[in-house]
Amino acid sequence: MDSILVTGNGPLNGDIPIAGAKNACLTLMPATLLSEDPLTLTNAPRLSDIKTMTALLQSLGAEVSSLNAGNVLAMSSHGLTTQRAEYDIVRKMRASILVLGPLLARFGYAEVSLPGGCAIGARPVDLHLKAMEAMGAEMDLRDGYVHAKAPAGGLKGGIVEFPFASVGATENALMAATLAKGTTEIRNAAREPEIVDLADCLRKMGAQIEGDGTSTITIQGVDRLGGATHRVVTDRIELGTYMLAPAFCGGEVTCLGGKISLLEAFCEKLDAAGISVEETDKGLKVARKNGRVQAVDVTTEPFPGFPTDLQAQMMALLCTAEGTSVLEEKIFENRFMHAPELVRMGAQIDVQGGTATVHGVERLKGAPVMATDLRASVSLILAGLAAEGETRVSRVYHLDRGYEHVEEKLSALGAKIERISGE
Numbered sequence: 001m002d003s004i005l006v007t008g009n010g011p012l013n014g015d016i017p018i019a020g021a022k023n024a025c026l027t028l029m030p031a032t033l034l035s036e037d038p039l040t041l042t043n044a045p046r047l048s049d050i051k052t053m054t055a056l057l058q059s060l061g062a063e064v065s066s067l068n069a070g071n072v073l074a075m076s077s078h079g080l081t082t083q084r085a086e087y088d089i090v091r092k093m094r095a096s097i098l099v100l101g102p103l104l105a106r107f108g109y110a111e112v113s114l115p116g117g118c119a120i121g122a123r124p125v126d127l128h129l130k131a132m133e134a135m136g137a138e139m140d141l142r143d144g145y146v147h148a149k150a151p152a153g154g155l156k157g158g159i160v161e162f163p164f165a166s167v168g169a170t171e172n173a174l175m176a177a178t179l180a181k182g183t184t185e186i187r188n189a190a191r192e193p194e195i196v197d198l199a200d201c202l203r204k205m206g207a208q209i210e211g212d213g214t215s216t217i218t219i220q221g222v223d224r225l226g227g228a229t230h231r232v233v234t235d236r237i238e239l240g241t242y243m244l245a246p247a248f249c250g251g252e253v254t255c256l257g258g259k260i261s262l263l264e265a266f267c268e269k270l271d272a273a274g275i276s277v278e279e280t281d282k283g284l285k286v287a288r289k290n291g292r293v294q295a296v297d298v299t300t301e302p303f304p305g306f307p308t309d310l311q312a313q314m315m316a317l318l319c320t321a322e323g324t325s326v327l328e329e330k331i332f333e334n335r336f337m338h339a340p341e342l343v344r345m346g347a348q349i350d351v352q353g354g355t356a357t358v359h360g361v362e363r364l365k366g367a368p369v370m371a372t373d374l375r376a377s378v379s380l381i382l383a384g385l386a387a388e389g390e391t392r393v394s395r396v397y398h399l400d401r402g403y404e405h406v407e408e409k410l411s412a413l414g415a416k417i418e419r420i421s422g423e
Ligand code: UD1
Pocket: 023, 024, 026, 094, 095, 121, 122, 123, 124, 125, 126, 127, 128, 129, 165, 166, 167, 168, 169, 190, 308, 309, 331, 332, 333
């Protein structure tokens, strides 16, 4: 297994490119299943999760070609061979459940393995299943698979009312509703930019959707969808992660293509912590204002609130802030696994349930640490870049799920970072 070695090396300066959003791409790819015409995605990120979704779509008989070094995905689902998504692939990635809605809507039938548990909490799929039921589907859980059957004549428009906002369940419901007969209203819908991006792509394919980006989305079903070419939206989580690089290390970094509107709540917290963010025509220019980072309290919330996917990175930053910060995790119940690793580097963190209290120390010290999930892994790399001495982050396969070319991108800013393969 690869590990990454980082050494504290002073300020970081320069421009850093930000890729297309992993989470948008993972829902745009299954949208190809809705149509027999080709769907082409540009600005796709080069990540192992995208390879997993490629393998899943190919296992269903879809054609997926990766062009321009993985930056373009040309897909076609004209000749699907099965509506069954097998456990062997689905277990690798929870987002696999996103093939359910499209398959059910186009073919009236789908079998999808239940995704396995996940390190950051129980993460059930009940809301996805309820959404399909609201459109008339019969759902049966047998042998670890969801067996979904639409009524004769296909899914019917209906009211999908979520008890709380779920990104994935909203995406599944939205895709399914595009081909359902009649009107569907999704209430308490998630409002993330990745959902707006999906709706934009579906509209290009011929779907009739209104209200995406608000908590009520209305979809008028159509008989068929056509092909489209769509550019994947900027990855706001990769953006936020690299915005933190100069906050940790000093210097001035421009995250190319970044926009404040993607990360308003996060930018407000950076401002309060003493980090300046300026939107220019190139992207977001970030620098530490003066002296030490200041403690701030953070609560994760659905969009437009502070994203749970930036909580680990923010906690790592606050470990060396002046004062005490309180972080509350409201989305996932077990998402502080990076805290004990940061403690190994000298951080002072008390975790009680969903609340972590971080008492800022002057500086962290390098140590061997272990990545426990995707965002935790990058938080340890950032912490290592600002720590005294060497930090070796093991189990970085998590990192490769969500960050392309991390070493190259950070080295270009002046960071001392290298991958050590195969140990
Ligand atoms: C997506 C993102 C993930 C991000 C999360 C929250 C993708 C591929 N992943 O995950 O990076 O951290 O949004 O912003 O886009 N829940 C249920 N039942 C369900 C579905 C969800 O109880 O059927 C719960 C989850 O356990 C969690 C909460 O709802 O506590 C929100 O999860 P959700 O928004 O669905 O996250 P994902 O779509 O899995």
